Amino acid sequence: MQYALYYWTGIQGRGEFIRLALEDAGADYDDVARREGDDAITPFLEGRHAGALPFAPPFLKAGRLVIAQVAEILQYLGPPLELAPESESGRLYAHQLQLTITDIVAEIHDSHHPVASSLYYEDQRSEARRRSKDLRENRLPKFLGYFERVLERNGGRHALRQHSYVDLSLFQLMSGLDYAFPRAMQRLKSELPLLDALTRHVAERPRIAAYLASPRRLTFNQNGIFRHYPELDGPT
Known part of the structure; x- marks a missing residue:
């Protein structure tokens, strides 16, 4: 499955917790706002899209599912990405x-x-x-x-x-x-x-090291959570 991650551009923020899991697993994902701009997030927040209504980014689109909240997204991704226990x-x-x-x-x-x-x-x-x-x-x-x-x-x-x-x-x-x-x-x-x-x-x-060395890993800055x-x- 290809996943679509929606999070604000220019900062790591809470979206980085999701991004690290996708990168570590070598998942096929599209970091949508980085490609289309933050306006890509607005239709979801205003309810102009099918599926669940997210309160704020990050949220993930997986097929017809729209999943918000970091812990909820990671709970969903854990099993298919082999990043969670089986039990x-x-x-x-x-x-x-x-x-x-x-x-x-x-x-x-x-x-x-x-x-x-x-x-x-x-x-x-x-x-x-x-x-x-x-x-x-x-x-x-x-x-x-x-x-x-x-x-x-x-x-x-x-x-x-x-x-x-x-x-x-x-x-x-x-x-x-x-x-x-x-x-x-x-x-x-x-x-x-x-x-x-x-x-x-x-x-x-290996995949995390490659990600950290790539331009996809934004630096910490004074607009994110960690300042x-x-x-x-x-x-x-």
Whole structure:
């Protein structure tokens, strides 16, 4: 099957979690908005297309199906792309872990936009300093420490005892945090050896390595989820 991925142009954003799974599996997919522009997304958001009504990108078109939300899309793609366990219990656990990644990604976004997404960062700079301090000192250690224990309980190399879309999403999470909070992550990584190793192992997978070296992999920037503001990264 050819998949059609719809996500905003110019940023990795939440669409990158889907893109990594498609790239790792060597799937046939069309990154529609990058080819046609963001206007290709509008008919779906306005309900002028058959199928389910997505709230926002990313969403995936697979045949007649229109599937939105990162965790939902990955749950759907996992089995056909061989990126999910065969057992029901394993697939449910993968979905649970992905939903937890969704939670921390939302908190990372809110560290630089704690008041409102509609406001510029400069309009909420003081609130962002307070929010990012809590993220660095409390929330990141809690979430990343949890995923470190997940890896330890499953043999150390994978989140689910086998390579899965959860590993790919953890790679994206760690890569984004390295960009956004390099000083904070340098301090935290001494307690996260398994997550650090997972990040390196995923980057070395042949299709992922080729993707990362290609123009399809956009760089992190100040318009995406993971943004680097030095004043939010804590002391040197």
